[in-house]
Amino acid sequence: MMYIGKLAQLTGATPKAIRLYESIGLIPIPLREGKYRVYSDKDVALVHMIRRAQTVGFNLSELKELVALKAKDNRFPIEIANELIASKREKLRADMDKILSLDQALIELHEELNRTFG
Amino acid sequence: MMYIGKLAQLTGATPKAIRLYESIGLIPIPLREGKYRVYSDKDVALVHMIRRAQTVGFNLSELKELVALKAKDNRFPIEIANELIASKREKLRADMDKILSLDQALIELHEELNRTFG
DNA sequence: CTTGACTCTGTCCTAAGGGGCAAGGTTTAC
DNA sequence: GTAAACCTTGCCCCTTAGGACAGAGTCAAG
Numbered sequence: 001m002m003y004i005g006k007l008a009q010l011t012g013a014t015p016k017a018i019r020l021y022e023s024i025g026l027i028p029i030p031l032r033e034g035k036y037r038v039y040s041d042k043d044v045a046l047v048h049m050i051r052r053a054q055t056v057g058f059n060l061s062e063l064k065e066l067v068a069l070k071a072k073d074n075r076f077p078i079e080i081a082n083e084l085i086a087s088k089r090e091k092l093r094a095d096m097d098k099i100l101s102l103d104q105a106l107i108e109l110h111e112e113l114n115r116t117f118g
Numbered sequence: 119m120m121y122i123g124k125l126a127q128l129t130g131a132t133p134k135a136i137r138l139y140e141s142i143g144l145i146p147i148p149l150r151e152g153k154y155r156v157y158s159d160k161d162v163a164l165v166h167m168i169r170r171a172q173t174v175g176f177n178l179s180e181l182k183e184l185v186a187l188k189a190k191d192n193r194f195p196i197e198i199a200n201e202l203i204a205s206k207r208e209k210l211r212a213d214m215d216k217i218l219s220l221d222q223a224l225i226e227l228h229e230e231l232n233r234t235f236g
Numbered sequence: 237c238t239t240g241a242c243t244c245t246g247t248c249c250t251a252a253g254g255g256g257c258a259a260g261g262t263t264t265a266c
Numbered sequence: 267g268t269a270a271a272c273c274t275t276g277c278c279c280c281t282t283a284g285g286a287c288a289g290a291g292t293c294a295a296g
Contacts, residue, residue, distance in 0.1 A: 005242060015243080016284060034292070035244060056223045060283070078235040085228050092221050096214065103210050105174045110203050117196040123273065133274080135253060152261070154274060178252070 007039045011047040021050060026064050057088050125157045129165040139168060144182050175206050 004015045013021075021027045022037075027046055030037040053063055062084060069077040122133045131139075139145045140155075145164055148155040171181055180202060187195040 003243075014284075016286095019244095020284060036292080037243085054283090055220075056227055057220055076231075076235055078231060081231055082228065085224050085231075089221055089224050092217050092224070096217055099210050099214050099217070102173075102175055103207055106203050106207050106210070109174055110200060113194075113196060113199055113203075117194055121274070132253080134255090137276095138253060152274095153276095154261080172252095 002039050003033075004037050004039065007043060007047065010044050011051060013047050013051055018047065021047070021060070024060060024064060026050065026060060026067060057092070058084070120157050121151075122155050122157065125161060125165060128162050129169060131165050131169055136165065139165070139178070142178060142182060144168065144178055144185060175210070176202070 002010075004018055007013075008015045008018060011018075018027070022029060027043060027050070030039050030043065032038060050060075050063055053066075054060075066077060066081060066084070069080060120128075122136055125131075126133045126136060129136075136145070140147060145161060145168075148157050148161065150156060168178075168181055171184075172178075176184075184195060184199060184202070187198060
């Protein structure tokens with residue numbers, strides 16, 4: 001059992017972020033000791049998972065859906081997670097294409113500027 | 119001479135975006151006919167340039183700097199533009215690295231999930 | 237009892253507009 | 267002449283994932 005600062009320290013999230021997760025229903029509403037939120041090791045694990053999923057490109061609403069699905073069936077929605085991962089990877093491929101074409105556009109812009117002004 | 123809707127139509131920007139550009143000092147404050155903003159062909163060219171620069175990755179504050187520099191010397195700041203282009207390309211390379219590592223992380227996450235739950 | 241560390245809620249801020257609203261101006265059709 | 271249809275104006279709230287800050291309440295230690 002710990003307060004929000006400890007949870008933040010253990011997970012690398014800030015208290016502000018943790019309260020945000022709570023406010024959008026991504027983590028359960030914790031009990032209170034007086035006015036202070038009290039968290040358990042389960043919350044540490046959950047916030048850890050959230051942060052890790054964020055670093056690989058999931059946004060909070062996607063995570064909320066996964067958490068909701070898990071709460072419904074009480075098991076991890078592996079198939080849906082796999083689908084999400086696949087579509088994330090597709091999106092990454094699209095992002096790569098975009099970066100390549102932006103780079104090409106920058107090259108052309110550079111050449112054009114130096115033809116025009118150089 | 120035209121109103122904002124015509125300028126929007128000619129440039130592909132929305133009236134909303136054009137007013138935003140004006141509010142941050144990216145385009146000059148236009149004269150008015152009554153309460154309506156009146157634009158010239160110069161504005162068409164400027165908004166066109168803004169939009170094109172946006173598509174290759176420049177944000178509005180960067181463009182504002184360029185416009186300010188041009189206004190100061192009354193000539194296009196070619197050297198600074200070239201520097202900006204070079205740093206944009208560097209940033210694109212960094213983005214690409216990040217995408218590749220994210221993709222790798224997704225692969226590993228996928229394998230881990232299916233080892234654990236599959 | 238007081239100090240310092242921690243937490244609470246609430247507000248405003250970010251980039252680049254999107255959406256919507258009411259009020260007023262302009263143009264076209266009848 | 268007037269009504270419909272369209273255009274512009276400013277204003278407000280909304281988006282992501284929190285950051286910064288204020289003011290107040292709370293906790294443990296000295």
